[in-house]
Amino acid sequence: MSVLARVLPVLKLYLTAVKVLFYQLLHKPFAVPALPKQHGKVAIVTGGARGLGYAIVRQLAGLGMHVIIASHDKKQGLAAVKSIREEQSRALVVAAEEILRSFWVCRFLAEIIEWVAIRPPDWPEEQQGLPTPAVCEQGSLLLIIVLNLTATKVRFVVSLGLSLSPPPHLSVDFEFVDLASLSSVRQFVCRFQAQGLPLHVLINNAAVMLVPEGKTDDGFELHFATNYLGHFLLTRFLLDTLVHSGKDEACSRIISISSSAHYTADKDFLFFRSMQHYSAHGAYAHSKLAQVLFTYRLQQELQSSGCAVTASAVDPGVVDTHLYRNLSTPARLAQRLIAHLLFRSPAQAAATAVYAAASPELEGVGGCYLYEGKRVSSSALSYDVELQAQLWRRSCSLLGLADSLYVYQAKRGGGGGGAYTNLSL
Numbered sequence: 001m002s003v004l005a006r007v008l009p010v011l012k013l014y015l016t017a018v019k020v021l022f023y024q025l026l027h028k029p030f031a032v033p034a035l036p037k038q039h040g041k042v043a044i045v046t047g048g049a050r051g052l053g054y055a056i057v058r059q060l061a062g063l064g065m066h067v068i069i070a071s072h073d074k075k076q077g078l079a080a081v082k083s084i085r086e087e088q089s090r091a092l093v094v095a096a097e098e099i100l101r102s103f104w105v106c107r108f109l110a111e112i113i114e115w116v117a118i119r120p121p122d123w124p125e126e127q128q129g130l131p132t133p134a135v136c137e138q139g140s141l142l143l144i145i146v147l148n149l150t151a152t153k154v155r156f157v158v159s160l161g162l163s164l165s166p167p168p169h170l171s172v173d174f175e176f177v178d179l180a181s182l183s184s185v186r187q188f189v190c191r192f193q194a195q196g197l198p199l200h201v202l203i204n205n206a207a208v209m210l211v212p213e214g215k216t217d218d219g220f221e222l223h224f225a226t227n228y229l230g231h232f233l234l235t236r237f238l239l240d241t242l243v244h245s246g247k248d249e250a251c252s253r254i255i256s257i258s259s260s261a262h263y264t265a266d267k268d269f270l271f272f273r274s275m276q277h278y279s280a281h282g283a284y285a286h287s288k289l290a291q292v293l294f295t296y297r298l299q300q301e302l303q304s305s306g307c308a309v310t311a312s313a314v315d316p317g318v319v320d321t322h323l324y325r326n327l328s329t330p331a332r333l334a335q336r337l338i339a340h341l342l343f344r345s346p347a348q349a350a351a352t353a354v355y356a357a358a359s360p361e362l363e364g365v366g367g368c369y370l371y372e373g374k375r376v377s378s379s380a381l382s383y384d385v386e387l388q389a390q391l392w393r394r395s396c397s398l399l400g401l402a403d404s405l406y407v408y409q410a411k412r413g414g415g416g417g418g419a420y421t422n423l424s425l
């Protein structure tokens with residue numbers, strides 16, 4: 001029994017991964033369609049310092065969002081911020097240079113025409129079929145005037161564009177959070193709220209996978225605590241700000257990065273009552289199922305309270321990241337061998353999350369499980385409403401929170417005009 005309990009989750013997880021890899025081999029990765037610019041919007045991406053999270057941060061910042069990388073590795077987080085800022089500055093310089101280059105080429109041509117027009121004194125006055133020097137001079141002068149006006153217009157448009165978009169140093173930031181620590185999550189939320197920023201997108205992305213059996217300082221299993229419970233607490237504490245920032249025509253969005261691993265989870269494991277037959281594979285799968293159950297329940301709560309906030313889950317596929325660092329050595333070698341061929345790159349895998357965060361097609365739409373840019377079915381178990389409610393209640397009681405999300409008497413379209421009671425920090 002104990003051997004079966006250990007082996008079964010491993011087999012189920014690897015079979016699921018093979019199925020996904022087979023799909024990835026046969027299908028092109030989803031490419032994000034052109035999305036509207038997101039200037040003035042604020043996003044938090046947990047675990048945004050590397051892997052999939054980093055790719056999501058880059059793409060959201062590219063759309064003009066102010067993105068906060070919430071991570072527990074300060075060095076890595078600051079390096080990520082630096083690299084994205086440098087990239088943005090380079091992009092601005094390249095664009096400006098491109099505009100100036102095309103202007104100066106035209107200007108140079110006009111100068112040549114003018115130089116030709118001020119011809120040497122022995123230039124014959126009248127030549128068959130050629131414009132007179134006077135005409136050339138007038139023409140080139142006119143061209144220079146037009147080009148100067150165009151340059152002024154281009155400069156105006158560029159400076160207007162820069163003034164409308166946030167300066168590069170504002171677009172990405174780092175804030176420390178250890179999702180495996182409930183007090184760290186609380187402190188993160190306090191620091192964020194002290195900044196007085198709105199919040200339009202929350203991406204619950206950070207995770208650990210296949211870590212050895214262990215407990216957090218708060219006494220929770222590591223996968224469950226980091227991948228699920230920390231995000232549950234973070235979301236509940238940030239809900240107030242998300243609600244205030246959402247509008248009917250532009251809902252705030254909560255996106256939880258789940259995994260196809262959730263299909264392999266069963267409900268017996270869910271509450272980690274027994275650690276007798278600990279399986280790291282099982283623990284990861286269950287934390288990912290918990291995220292989906294939470295997402296559906298949260299969406300239901302948000303919908304019934306009339307908030308302009310939606311919640312969805314995203315499955316990024318199998319991605320070449322550091323998530324696999326805890327694989328056994330043979331499995332890690334095999335993973336390295338096939339990764340280039342079959343795994344999605346973080347940038348490719350980020351597409352669905354970015355689409356979920358910014359697509360107008362998903363405006364006001366929540367409760368989805370998105371894979372490769374499409375809504376697909378999650379596991380049958382994830383739709384079990386009783387299980388969703390059970391997990392919700394259990395999580396609240398573990399965290400010492402009230403069951404009810406909050407009492408929100410919003411006037412639809414108010415975007416914060418309602419009176420409500422929220423959780424205290």
Ligand SMILES: NC(=O)c1ccc[n+]([C@@H]2O[C@H](COP(=O)([O-])OP(=O)(O)OC[C@H]3O[C@@H](n4cnc5c(N)ncnc54)[C@H](OP(=O)(O)O)[C@@H]3O)[C@@H](O)[C@H]2O)c1
Binds near residue numbers: 178180258259316319
């Ligand atoms: N890679 C895949 O094939 C795959 C497949 C399906 C789903 N996913 C999901 O995609 C998401 C991103 O994973 P990834 O592949 O990008 O893995 P990754 O490269 O390992 O990134 C995970 C991020 O989470 C951070 N993190 C871990 N523990 C944390 C904690 N206690 N507090 C704050 N941050 C913490 C990590 O920081 P450190 O590196 O400093 O620990 C890292 O930045 C995860 O939710 C994962 O389950 C990935």
